[in-house]
Amino acid sequence: MEIKVQKNIMNRNNEIAAENRQRFIDDGIFTVNVLASPGAGKTSVLLKIIETIDGKIDMAILEGDIASQIDTDKIRKRGIPVMQINTGGGCHLDANMIRVSLSELKPAKNAIFLIENVGNLVCPSSHDLGENMKLLIASVPEGHDKPYKYTSMFAAADAIILNKTDLLPYIDFDKEVFYKGVHALKPDVPVFEMSCKTGDGVADFVNWLKDKRKLWQTQHTK
Amino acid sequence: MHEYAVTENILKIVIEQAAKADAKKVLAIRLTIGALSGFEQDCIQMYYEELSKDTIAAGAKLIVTKVEAQLHCRNCDTDFALTHTDYNCPTCGVAGVYNDDGRDFMIESIEIE
Numbered sequence: 001m002e003i004k005v006q007k008n009i010m011n012r013n014n015e016i017a018a019e020n021r022q023r024f025i026d027d028g029i030f031t032v033n034v035l036a037s038p039g040a041g042k043t044s045v046l047l048k049i050i051e052t053i054d055g056k057i058d059m060a061i062l063e064g065d066i067a068s069q070i071d072t073d074k075i076r077k078r079g080i081p082v083m084q085i086n087t088g089g090g091c092h093l094d095a096n097m098i099r100v101s102l103s104e105l106k107p108a109k110n111a112i113f114l115i116e117n118v119g120n121l122v123c124p125s126s127h128d129l130g131e132n133m134k135l136l137i138a139s140v141p142e143g144h145d146k147p148y149k150y151t152s153m154f155a156a157a158d159a160i161i162l163n164k165t166d167l168l169p170y171i172d173f174d175k176e177v178f179y180k181g182v183h184a185l186k187p188d189v190p191v192f193e194m195s196c197k198t199g200d201g202v203a204d205f206v207n208w209l210k211d212k213r214k215l216w217q218t219q220h221t222k
Numbered sequence: 223m224h225e226y227a228v229t230e231n232i233l234k235i236v237i238e239q240a241a242k243a244d245a246k247k248v249l250a251i252r253l254t255i256g257a258l259s260g261f262e263q264d265c266i267q268m269y270y271e272e273l274s275k276d277t278i279a280a281g282a283k284l285i286v287t288k289v290e291a292q293l294h295c296r297n298c299d300t301d302f303a304l305t306h307t308d309y310n311c312p313t314c315g316v317a318g319v320y321n322d323d324g325r326d327f328m329i330e331s332i333e334i335e
Contacts, residue, residue, distance in 0.1 A: 001243075001333070001334055001335065002331050002332070002333050002334075003239055003240075003243050003331060003332050003333075003334060004330070004331050005235065005236075005239050005329040005330060005331050005332055006328065006329070006330060006331075007235050007328065007329050008327065008328055009228055009231050009232055009235070009253075009327050009328065009329060010228070010231070010327060011231075011235075012231060012234075013231075090224075090227075091224050092224055094227070122224075122260060123224040123260065125260055126224065126259065126260040126261070126327075127224075148308075148309075151258060151291070151320070152258050152259070152260045155258060155320055180308075180309070180317055181309065183317070183319075184293070184309035184317045184318060184319055184320070185319070185320055186319075187296075187319050
């Protein structure tokens with residue numbers, strides 16, 4: 001006998017993600033899921049955001065890594081509330097890990113909450129955490145072909161940073177090919193060229209992020 | 223690696239549905255997996271065999287319908303499958319954009335006795 005099921009397999013994750021999303025709305029917390037391959041510069045970008053953003057905006061950081069406290073230690077030195085999740089081999093964060101860590105990290109009301117996902121261009125794209133936006137960080141040394149190889153990730157991104165642009169003179173990175181792939185997957189996605197080394201492009205991105213948060217707050221908070 | 227967790231989800235949903243229908247055994251599970259869902263059939267199969275041991279769903283056949291990713295050309299309105307890597311429309315050559323096909327990841331039905 002055949003029984004119709006018709007269930008999305010990610011339902012349980014998506015239900016918890018929806019609870020997280022409601023909590024973020026209730027507390028006015030603007031949450032960014034930061035995605036990239038290992039070594040693209042996630043933590044460097046986070047540190048640049050912390051340095052550049054208006055000191056009146058509270059921040060909270062969640063660091064997802066398979067192992068180690070290295071990234072957390074760098075952020076803690078800046079006096080920002082930070083918590084490390086070690087997935088112990090797991091390749092991504094899921095909605096329940098976020099729910100559990102919220103009770104310990106306790107981001108302030110109206111904070112910007114940055115979640116650094118596990119360095120991986122595959123699995124994290126399939127798991128909604130309840131975030132308000134997905135920020136993908138690509139970097140020049142990875143090559144211009146990444147939008148063609150990691151389609152799910154590039155298709156999921158709400159904004160993209162192209163990091164390490166200071167290396168463009170030394171690397172065969174074809175920006176035209178990169179942008180064509182990016183826009184095939186997501187025609188209107190904003191792309192920010194940035195160098196954490198020189199600071200180029202950091203202010204443009206941080207201003208955009210602040211505007212995005214303000215718009216979200218006017219739409220969602222009472 | 224992440225197929226392990228989703229295979230646990232699949233098994234949980236299947237056993238719930240089978241129990242509701244008073245099934246003695248689950249014979250087959252029909253899944254739809256989109257090319258953009260990020261999940262691999264072979265990997266799910268491997269974890270399924272391991273995780274389903276000693277359950278009423280042990281040994282069930284996984285029957286997978288794959289949904290290819292489709293692109294849409296906004297210039298000439300053609301839908302086309304991604305067969306090569308430049309995203310260009312086979313009709314007019316303009317770069318296409320992915321539509322929602324290929325993102326599915328569903329349990330469609332189960333076969334029980």
